[in-house]
């Protein structure tokens with residue numbers, strides 16, 4: 302196919318289409334910087350300022366861009382990107398009459414990574430125990446682990462920002478600090494680690510002492526900025542504004558940003574949309590609860606690290622009974638071993654059961670109900686089939702219990718809206734709608750309140 306087109310004209314129209322499809326933020330950052338270069342046969346070459354843009358666009362927006370061009374031309378072109386630091390738009394005299402983003406998106410390629418440690422930077426405040434070596438990998442965390450490794454090997458080139466989320470004690474801080482330790486130890490980078498609470502305190506302090514410039518410099522000159530538990534920025538408007546600018550400064554100069562949170566960015570309450578969207582630019586990875594094999598491996602590793610010698614039966618007992626939190630798992634091991642060394646007795650299972658009874662009771666209270674537990678019990682309660690609860694049929698006799706089940710999943714488990722949606726074959730918006738409907742009906746209808754309470758009690762007995 303020989304398709305002769307007026308490329309600047311086509312790109313102008315395709316841009317307009319893309320502008321309609323994307324948020325302003327994403328359009329401005331990723332699309333407006335693209336320049337058309339050439340068109341040969343069924344191929345179009347577009348140019349971007351550096352390989353960071355190229356990788357990102359290829360991975361995330363290529364189909365969308367190809368579709369936009371196809372809509373304009375009526376022909377399918379394959380699109381490729383080329384890195385070109387000369388501004389071809391000005392050379393070709395193209396004027397999009399758009400704001401100039403070149404200042405925000407410097408055309409310098411990211412500086413080459415120095416592999417040789419320089420150690421000119423101050424040692425970051427990191428816990429040395431937190432390294433990739435001491436992190437046990439299993440199905441609950443292998444994706445997050447791989448992403449963190451990739452980021453530590455090529456900061457700002459692999460995924461930026463990297464957003465790690467998951468429940469308490471599942472290894473977020475450990476992984477984040479492993480990135481920091483690696484980037485400092487092997488590449489001599491300037492690594493800045495701070496919890497978001499500390500970040501907020503330092504900011505308030507800087508405001509009071511009129512030392513905002515120093516505060517900004519400290520964070521904006523980091524090569525790798527690690528902010529732990531970013532969910533605490535919730536509702537802190539002025540802090541969010543400040544962090545927004547720090548984020549942009551670092552991102553625009555190709556510095557790595559890593560964030561952790563106890564939930565996905567979109568679920569952090571009262572977090573500005575522009576921050577949510579930035580947090581989602583890179584890669585989000587979840588840490589899940591480890592399975593029993595991983596828990597055993599973590600305990601064995603800890604046993605070795607602390608030079609302990611514990612009966613494998615006891616290790617298994619701890620791993621089987623403490624599931625939800627690795628910090629507690631380690632705590633149980635230490636409790637048991639210190640008892641043994643303090644009393645000089647050999648440990649047996651009844652003693653261990655006794656020592657850990659409080660921790661295990663607490664664990665039972667926290668044991669996570671599965672969504673299937675809820676779906677089955679609600680189906681049972683309303684005398685409908687389980688397959689109806691998770692199916693597509695819409696009669697009110699089914700739709701209402703399904704909404705109640707979604708509401709209870711939201712209320713009684715820590716699953717995210719998209720995860721709940723998936724369990725019901727629906728999207729997150731449907732779940733949110735169901736939750737709101739049930740919440741407002743619960744305020745009005747005492748009969749529904751009684752039903753939901755009685756389902757809750759039955760569910761509570763299960764765990």
Ligand code: ADP
Nearest residue numbers: 435436437469470471472473474475599627628
């Ligand atoms: P979070 O920040 O998610 O609350 P942490 O990173 O503080 O959790 O982890 C809690 C404890 O569990 C730490 O001592 C950490 O070293 C340990 N830990 C977590 N995950 C692992 C793992 N996969 N392998 C070894 N230790 C782990």
Ligand code: MG
Nearest residue numbers: 473474475529
């Ligand atoms: Mg933590």
